[in-house]
Amino acid sequence: MSFPNHRPRRLRTTPAMRRLTAENRLAPADLILPAFIREGISEPSPITSMPGVVQHTTDSLKRAAAEAVELGIGGIMLFGVPAVRDARGTASLDPDGVLNQGIRDIRAEVGDDLVIMSDLCLDEFTDHGHCGVLDADGYVDNDATLEIYGQMGVAQAEAGAHIVGPSGMMDGQVAVIRQALEDAGHKNTAILAYAAKYASPFYGPFREAVDSQLTGDRRTYQMDSANRREAILEVELDLEEGADMVMVKPAMSYLDILADVAGMSPVPVSAYQVSGEYAMIEAAAANGWIDRRGAIMESVLSIKRAGANTVLTYWAAELAGWLKES
Numbered sequence: 289m290s291f292p293n294h295r296p297r298r299l300r301t302t303p304a305m306r307r308l309t310a311e312n313r314l315a316p317a318d319l320i321l322p323a324f325i326r327e328g329i330s331e332p333s334p335i336t337s338m339p340g341v342v343q344h345t346t347d348s349l350k351r352a353a354a355e356a357v358e359l360g361i362g363g364i365m366l367f368g369v370p371a372v373r374d375a376r377g378t379a380s381l382d383p384d385g386v387l388n389q390g391i392r393d394i395r396a397e398v399g400d401d402l403v404i405m406s407d408l409c410l411d412e413f414t415d416h417g418h419c420g421v422l423d424a425d426g427y428v429d430n431d432a433t434l435e436i437y438g439q440m441g442v443a444q445a446e447a448g449a450h451i452v453g454p455s456g457m458m459d460g461q462v463a464v465i466r467q468a469l470e471d472a473g474h475k476n477t478a479i480l481a482y483a484a485k486y487a488s489p490f491y492g493p494f495r496e497a498v499d500s501q502l503t504g505d506r507r508t509y510q511m512d513s514a515n516r517r518e519a520i521l522e523v524e525l526d527l528e529e530g531a532d533m534v535m536v537k538p539a540m541s542y543l544d545i546l547a548d549v550a551g552m553s554p555v556p557v558s559a560y561q562v563s564g565e566y567a568m569i570e571a572a573a574a575n576g577w578i579d580r581r582g583a584i585m586e587s588v589l590s591i592k593r594a595g596a597n598t599v600l601t602y603w604a605a606e607l608a609g610w611l612k613e614s
């Protein structure tokens with residue numbers, strides 16, 4: 289078949305024509321802002337490898353959440369950076385611990401005007417930096433970890449999270465958290481499952497952001513970057529276990545996975561543009577090597593085009609501001 293009269297450039301002639309024919313567009317409500325709250329600081333603390341991103345104090349976090357509401361952002365994903373860590377990450381269960389208190393503070397600030405999500409994982413809280421507790425051989429013990437995850441889910445729901453985000457890649461985590469939430473009466477607390485989460489060097493700057501104690505890697509629980517089919521299995525398992533939303537992470541190096549998941553998922557799909565993706569563009573832009581705003585816009589739009597309904601991005605606030613002005 290040939291189309292002798294088709295000249296695709298016709299639809300590219302003016303900005304208005306390109307706007308009319310754009311197949312995808314971004315809106316502030318598509319964006320989720322990841323944010324860090326750190327215990328025991330009196331001023332926001334910059335993260336060197338993520339220029340423009342800080343570890344928040346309670347006050348600056350509340351301001352960021354209020355600003356997110358103003359900007360019409362879809363949600364905020366909260367990570368806690370505790371002052372004290374131990375082998376079992378017990379600070380994660382303390383109702384007054386940094387993450388649970390942070391959830392409570394922003395819920396008091398924004399109520400239901402912004403969807404409050406919390407990272408449900410032990411790596412920020414353990415003194416060895418792994419996402420779970422270790423057995424005698426130093427291997428991450430799946431089922432012992434699940435027990436703590438269930439309790440964490442309840443603690444976060446009680447603090448006011450609308451959605452909990454299990455990111456530890458333990459087998460069966462969604463089922464255990466769902467059951468714990470039901471047993472505690474939190475039937476409307478939703479689960480955003482980090483379903484297809486790959487072991488990736490692109491998490492590098494995040495390790496600084498949460499003062500991670502990890503030496504080594506997470507390859508015995510996070511997925512191998514060689515694998516594509518396995519992502520479908522992970523998503524299917526999480527759906528069976530009760531995931532309300534699923535996530536692919538990182539985003540840019542996994543757009544094929546994202547497209548696969550978007551094609552089969554009956555629930556909303558998120559993708560996480562991770563710290564290393566942020567750092568690369570910021571570093572190149574700081575050197576004058578790429579157009580910062582153009583690269584940010586294109587990188588996030590490409591994630592949406594690949595099939596994400598929502599995108600977690602450290603640029604959420606700035607990007608929402610641009611989208612509002614255009």
Ligand code: PBG
Nearest residue numbers: 409411455490491494562563564
């Ligand atoms: C685990 C978690 C990590 C990230 C989000 N949740 C770190 C990891 O898995 O090593 C990384 C996010 C990013 O790099 O921006 N709690």
